[in-house]
Amino acid sequence: MFDKIKEDVRELLTGSNVENDMRARLHADHDEVARITSELLAAADPASQERLRDQLVNVLTIHLRAEEDVVYNALSQRPATAGLTLHSYREHDDIERLVGELRLVDPGDPALRDCVERLRDSVTAHVRDEENEFLPQAERELGKEHLASLIPMFNARRVEIGQELATQSALGSAPSVPPGWDALSESHTQS
Numbered sequence: 001m002f003d004k005i006k007e008d009v010r011e012l013l014t015g016s017n018v019e020n021d022m023r024a025r026l027h028a029d030h031d032e033v034a035r036i037t038s039e040l041l042a043a044a045d046p047a048s049q050e051r052l053r054d055q056l057v058n059v060l061t062i063h064l065r066a067e068e069d070v071v072y073n074a075l076s077q078r079p080a081t082a083g084l085t086l087h088s089y090r091e092h093d094d095i096e097r098l099v100g101e102l103r104l105v106d107p108g109d110p111a112l113r114d115c116v117e118r119l120r121d122s123v124t125a126h127v128r129d130e131e132n133e134f135l136p137q138a139e140r141e142l143g144k145e146h147l148a149s150l151i152p153m154f155n156a157r158r159v160e161i162g163q164e165l166a167t168q169s170a171l172g173s174a175p176s177v178p179p180g181w182d183a184l185s186e187s188h189t190q191s
């Protein structure tokens with residue numbers, strides 16, 4: 001919670017938003033993941049648990065892949081950020097393994113809560129590293145404007161991955177994206 005407020009204050013003081021600042025753009029996704037996770041942990045009936053579980057899997061998958069393809073890819077090529085990028089890739093691997101576990105847990109199964117809590121803890125630790133160390137270092141290395149110039153590509157990649165997941169879902173191999181997620185991505189892409 002402290003990290004969220006800290007980032008919100010930074011955005012307020014610097015006039016940063018999801019269109020002109022990559023740190024704010026990624027923070028918006030991190031907030032969305034935290035919100036869905038809280039709702040999932042509070043959900044009592046299996047139907048809500050299934051809906052929220054599917055949303056969390058999709059939102060996280062889209063964020064991790066788009067972040068790697070656009071942000072991490074740019075930073076892995078710079079000596080000053082290569083080490084932190086590698087560390088972040090490894091944290092993504094841990095999160096993806098837990099997302100894979102979560103996809104296999106039946107809604108209503110008591111094991112669901114334990115699985116979501118482990119995923120929440122892993123994501124929280126990664127977001128803390130990313131927002132407090134990795135992205136500030138990325139900003140110093142690339143410059144705020146260069147980093148912000150990657151936002152349209154990030155948003156476009158996010159839409160593409162969402163569409164790929166929706167196609168897989170139609171074929172029965174992945175859960176659908178949450179309501180409003182496509183519209184959010186597309187509005188960011190067009191801006």
Ligand SMILES: [Fe+2]
Nearest residue numbers: 026030067130
């Ligand atoms: Fe992230």
Ligand SMILES: [Fe+2]
Nearest residue numbers: 067088126130
């Ligand atoms: Fe990340």
